[in-house]
Structures are given as C-alpha cells and as structure tokens.
Amino acid sequence: VIVITVITMNPLRDLPRRAPSWQDVRARLASYIAERGLKQSRQRDAITEVFFATPGHVSADELVLRVRSVDKRVSVATVYRTLKLLGESGLASSRDFGEGQTRWESAVGRPHHDHLVCTQCGKIVEFANDEIERLQATVARRHGFHVESHRLELYGRCGDCGPARGRARDGEGR
Amino acid sequence: VIVITVITMNPLRDLPRRAPSWQDVRARLASYIAERGLKQSRQRDAITEVFFATPGHVSADELVLRVRSVDKRVSVATVYRTLKLLGESGLASSRDFGEGQTRWESAVGRPHHDHLVCTQCGKIVEFANDEIERLQATVARRHGFHVESHRLELYGRCGDCGPARGRARDGEGR
DNA sequence: ATTTATGCAAAGAATTTGCATTGTA
C-alpha cells in the first residue's frame, strides 16, 4: 500500500505548516538523552535524522529501508528501539491505521490532529476540528470519564478515487 | 486486562437495549451459509451460540476458552475462521482497542456506536453521538472524502478509577 | 572503567494457512 500524507488546508483550523526544525529536534533529543544518562550513537543519529526528514507516516519497516540507504550498518532492532525512544521523548507519535503495523510521525511542531484514510489508495489526510474535540470531552464527562487521549480515523474514498463501485462492505465494524 | 462492557444511557441518543435475538441470529446465519453453498457444523453452531451469549467485546482467545468449556473439540483455527465468517455476514463486528488483539462484538440489533475505554481498569463504555457523526461527515466532505466507516475511541479514566496520579504520558499519539 | 547501545538470532504473540481427514448436504 502506498501511503502518501497530504496536509491540506482546514477551514476550521489550519494545521501549522512549518516543517519541524531539525535543529530543534536535535537539541530536544540531546537533552532528553542527557537527562536520563543515555548515550548518543551513530545509529541513533542516523535513524533520527532520516525519520525527521521523512514526511508523513512511516512504518518501522519503511524506516529501516530508508536509513539503510544512507547507512547499511543499522539493525532492525535498533530502529524499533529508537522509534520507541522518540515516542517516549515526545518527539514522535505512533498510530495504528489497522494495517497490522504501527506507523510513526513527527510530533514536533505538530499539535493534535486526526486522520482521513482513503481505503482505495491509502492516502492519509490530516485534519483537526475543535468542535469534534469539544463534543468528545462532553460525551466523556457525561459518562464520568476524564479523557486522556483519543483516536479518530475516518475511512473512505478520497476525491481522486471516487465512490466505491460495489456496495460498501460491512461486517468489519469501525 | 479485565474488559467489562457497560451500555449506559446516552442523553443524546440511547443505544437500543433489546438483546440480540438468538432466533434471529440463527436464521440470518443459516441463510448466509445456505446462499453461499457453505455448510453448517457442530463447531460453527457452538461458537456462534457462545459468541452471541457473551456480552461485550471478546477476543478470539477468550472465545476459545468459553466455547471449550462447552465443547472441548473446537480448535483455535476454527474459532478464528468462524469469527471471520460472522464478520463477513454482518452479524459481528471487530474492533482493535490497541491491545494487540482484535475484539469482537455482536452487530445484531446494534447500530453504530463508538467507545470510551478506561486506561486503568479496561472498562469499555459505548456511546453514540449524532452531532459528532455529522461533523465527521462535514469534515470529510470538505476534504473530498466520502466516509465509509470510522473509528473513534476515547481513552481515559472512568469515574471509578479517578484521575491519574502521575501526569498523563505523552509520546504515544492517539 | 563503567554503563549504555547494537547486532543477531531466537523468542513472542496473534493470526493465518497447507493439508490430510472428517463431516455435511
């Protein structure tokens, strides 16, 4: 599946378009590492640099390929370990679009947002909608919950792929 | 993790409370099977009966245990195959709450709904909110998408578990 | 030096599948 991330204008609230600053990322990761007595390494640097240079939503698998095109000497395990580290440091966040693998994206300079996923071509469009967020909080409160996080994904056909030919499949609830 | 499903009153729209009719389920499955030239079997019947007698959200694993308490001679593979069949027939639907395994619930007499998941005790509360649904459709349309399905899960602490002691973890975006 | 990071291969966990055999219509 080809996954393309498109950040589009959102009439309700534009997602910031400024690219994550590599300087900023590097500094934040360095301090995170220093604070915990961890160590830097060639692999960590390479993986991090490639990750933040990659737009959209990458899987560990894809990241391994990309990193190796730059530095052959990086193992799969280290990529997994580094992604985990980036997640813990708050620099990256993971998503599961139900493909059976986890996808990662930069969390630097990127406030919360949700996703529209094209079931035909795999395109992923990000969006943010304060009104939906507000309603979610209201619903949760009504049930005595205090929401810590949520996940919202809309699956359907994007403009380019047009309407489904057959009827929408059912069964798999979503 | 103990998962308890609680169907609560929803001020915006009550979820129907009528239990799925076993007669109805049996008939619908039978016709689905007949239409496709498939065959019934002791295992299929047992799994289906136990599944629809189980409230809430079961994993394949849990279902295997339950079915085996009634009939030892049911394999894991058959449970997986039967759940898949129930999904295809529209009688059951699957959900992934990010636990690394798929959970299934009856889709008979149960219109679309979303879930609130307690990150502490695992309790799952269902809810439906037309306004959120409407906004989702609006957002999608705005991006040229035609929504076929969606998934919305709110994660947080339920009333019984109270607020988190530490600070909410970050990194793992949701 | 001390402690963390890495590579590799083995281990896991959930789910699927090939195939000989059993069961159903």
Add this chain to the structure above:
DNA sequence: TACAATGCAAATTCTTTGCATAAAT
C-alpha cells in the same frame, strides 16, 4: 459422492528480547 469444514502444526508478520560485543561518556 462432491465439496466444505476441521484439526494440527507449520508458517507468517510485526515486534521484542537475551546476550555477547562494541561504543560512548
């Protein structure tokens, strides 16, 4: 009797881990 369903174990897929070794502070 034909063809679908089952059991079982092997295979898959994604991810994690144990451990000896390399590297960083």
